Amino acid sequence: MDTAQIKDAVARAVPSSLEDLKALVAIDSVSSLATHEERVRESAQEVVRLLRELGCPDVRIVEEGGKPAVIAHFPAPQGRPTVCLYAHHDVQPTGDPDLWTSKPFEATERDGRLYGRGTADDKGGIAAHLAALRAFDGKPPVGVTLFIEGEEEIGSPSLRTLIERHADALRSDVFVILDSGNWEVGTPAVTTSLRGLADCIVEVRTLDHALHSGLFGGVVPDALTTLCRLLATLHDEKGNVAVAGLRRGEAADLDYPEERLRAESGLLDGVQWIGDGRAVERLWVKPSVSVLAIDSTPVADASNTLAPSARAKVSLRVAPGDDADSALAALRTHLQTHASWGAQVTVTDGETGQPGIIPFEGPVCEKAAEALREAFGVEPVQMGMGGSIPMVADFQETFPGAVVLVTAVGDPDSRAHGIDESLDLGDFAKAATAEALLLAKLAE
Known part of the structure; x- marks a missing residue:
């Protein structure tokens, strides 16, 4: 098949793949909620059904103490390489469903976009893989392994074990991870660096029991105020991360216009940016610290009482080139040594995920750039x-000879993890086309 034929074949495959995406969105596979465990399993089973319907001869669900993943394999023709196509079928919680314009688990088309939880992150990736494979009637010109994970949204706790125990099934020459973001609608991107992740829960204790705020206020520190003071030490006056021992990376030479960033982020009028340096540096290659949640007395239940304890979940995005475990240790040390008034502090480590640097060079990457250029009609952007x-780091370490490509179906307007998550339908078709073209080019 030549380029024009592949484009036509993908165009014919897109409508059915979008219907499959809508069916996947309807399964509320929220991996972080124990009450949705069966729905996550149902989502994996639906992926299996779709692949068997496509004619895949080897499909199975695998588990290694975590959520169900799917591994499927289309054998390689003689002398051809094998490509692993990655996506994940679990999704984030919706937040308040009343804030959504349409129901989060009913995929809805509006103004050229498909709205619903998982449309862009990352069930849209699954559907794009399906469209690319359907363009070849389920007989791709190279070997194809599909790896559809079921716990990416909770930090992939069993992924390392899964990769180690199923390394032979996953071993490939090229890994295509369709789970990042494009530069903007109509402009594709390949991701060349990723921040890592580390989190912890910090608990502050000042009393062995609650006290009357009138009788003891002004002498005894309450735990919530003490916790707030501790959390405030995580940044300097300009908003730069103030945790000692964290590293930073080098950013791509790209300009991120302030007006675009303000529009995409929804920053309110009058609210200032935090941190120093170019926006792409702060977004991609410098560490960031966020307070995700606080446990204390709810406002509705508040009384004139000094809280004896309070706790918060703190998240650290780790710069490319740093180590997630050592970065978490630095965060832990900071929290343990910066509490006011001699408060007792306990830090409980959470999950870590390593940052990544993904070189985009060599013959495979040149073919990927060609495929993206032909599908989108513009040059792809290399971005963090x-x-x-x-x-990404797990694949690089386990399969050091393979090429890893990180691509996307979503864009800055997709609002992954947020209210009204969506997918640009034009870019979805182009992403599927680019993937099909890449498979054909790798067969040459």
């Missing part, structure tokens, strides 16, 4: 990504 995809 502030989010974390820990399996």
